[in-house]
Amino acid sequence: MGEEVILLDFWPSMFGMRLRIALAEKGVKHERKEEDLLIGKSPLLLQLNPVHKKIPVLVHNGKPINESMIAVQYIDEVWNEKSPSLLPSDPYQRAQARFWADFIDKKLYDECRKIYTTKEAEIGEETYKGFLEIIKVLEAEVGEKSYFGGDTFGFVDVALIPFYSWFYALEMLGKFNIETECPKLIAWAKRCMERESVSKSLPDRHKIYDFITLQLRKALGVDQ
Amino acid sequence: MGEEVILLDFWPSMFGMRLRIALAEKGVKHERKEEDLLIGKSPLLLQLNPVHKKIPVLVHNGKPINESMIAVQYIDEVWNEKSPSLLPSDPYQRAQARFWADFIDKKLYDECRKIYTTKEAEIGEETYKGFLEIIKVLEAEVGEKSYFGGDTFGFVDVALIPFYSWFYALEMLGKFNIETECPKLIAWAKRCMERESVSKSLPDRHKIYDFITLQLRKALGVDQ
Secondary structure (H helix, E strand, C coil): CCCCEEEEECCCCHHHHHHHHHHHHHCCCCEEEECCCCCCCCHHHHHHCCCCCCCCEEEECCEEEECHHHHHHHHHHHCCCCCCCCCCCCHHHHHHHHHHHHHHHHHHHHHHHHHHCCCHHHCCHHHHHHHHHHHHHHHHHHCCCCECCECCCCHHHHHHHHHHHHHHHHHHHHCCCHHHHCHHHHHHHHHHHCCHHHHCCCCCHHHHHHHHHHHHHHHCCCCC | CCCCEEEEECCCCHHHHHHHHHHHHHCCCCEEEECCCCCCCCHHHHHHCCCCCCCCEEEECCEEEECHHHHHHHHHHHCCCCCCCCCCCCHHHHHHHHHHHHHHHHHHHHHHHHHHCCCHHHCCHHHHHHHHHHHHHHHHHHCCCCECCECCCCHHHHHHHHHHHHHHHHHHHHCCCHHHHCHHHHHHHHHHHCCHHHHCCCCCHHHHHHHHHHHHHHHCCCCC
16 A cells, blocks of 8 residues: 655654654654744645644645644554554553543643743742642652553553653753652653664754753743 | 443533533433532542542543543443444544544633633623634534534534533623624534434523523622
């Protein structure tokens, strides 16, 4: 079957990384098109995601799939014979996986954003407290398990692990140490990083730090 | 099979209505427990949804499922032999359905909330404009179709139709008429209301109006 798979992506995007991981897990060959969102949005992006105008966009045989975890589910469903499913087969476990991915989307991103959009001198206890509260919930949820779903790498791991590539920059900006507070979460992250699908999909943490401090914060007007 | 299905609900909740509709569509017998959120949250609710502390909660044989559209998917998957599936069988159509349900959750609720949490004298063009922008996207999406997915009532319809029960109150508060701007959306809503699963799950619009003006706005400190 002649298949065309294109990924509209932006390299530091946590949401783009999710699709890179899912495609790697399933061994789906694809073409990656880089969008530099600090410069602007391409006509192709605006055409393929007219509602949200955001990356990532997965384009499968010309049809766009938007919203990262919806695209991860799509990848999991379409290429379901190539590797174990990312979502559990049991409906209750599947609902739980969807719940935690949704929790990450609703809660974690905003708390990360608060840190990197605050001037360094103003990042206080409160900023860290909000972030810490969320990652402590995740720390408790992963507990002693290998992965969020249990023994195998799955849906919630794909949803969360990209944030790990931003943790170093957040720690540097906020002068805190995540591992001290959430050792199980960091142990989980290191386990995930041993997978080639993950390590090849996440940029180097120093590169993310440079992106945030040298480009993103300037573009957002946080730093002059 | 001895099954126990409990729905923790609050009668004016759009999110609770979604589960009522899905359970009715599938003919799932259940016990409904009313939570009066204006008074407080029961120990049972806090125990079953410790993360978000929100209704609705679906409890199936003692196990809680939180977040309304995740619970709707669960209902669709578990009782999948009782009626046609709410989600399409084609992965791309399924991704599209999830996209639109997600759009409603991310965009529509906030715009509705802006209207009913604004003092009546201060509800201006801007408040209505934001709301109108979102429902016009939905108007364009439903277009000439019978339902959002095509010919059959499905996932996006379940996600959206509960908002219709709040439209009358929003129109009264904002002094606007939705049908003038979005005739196709209102025609769709009226079609949905012809289904017993919907009409029996949605409270009367005047009752919602009374709830918002006599109770909710007072509780939120909008009106004295």
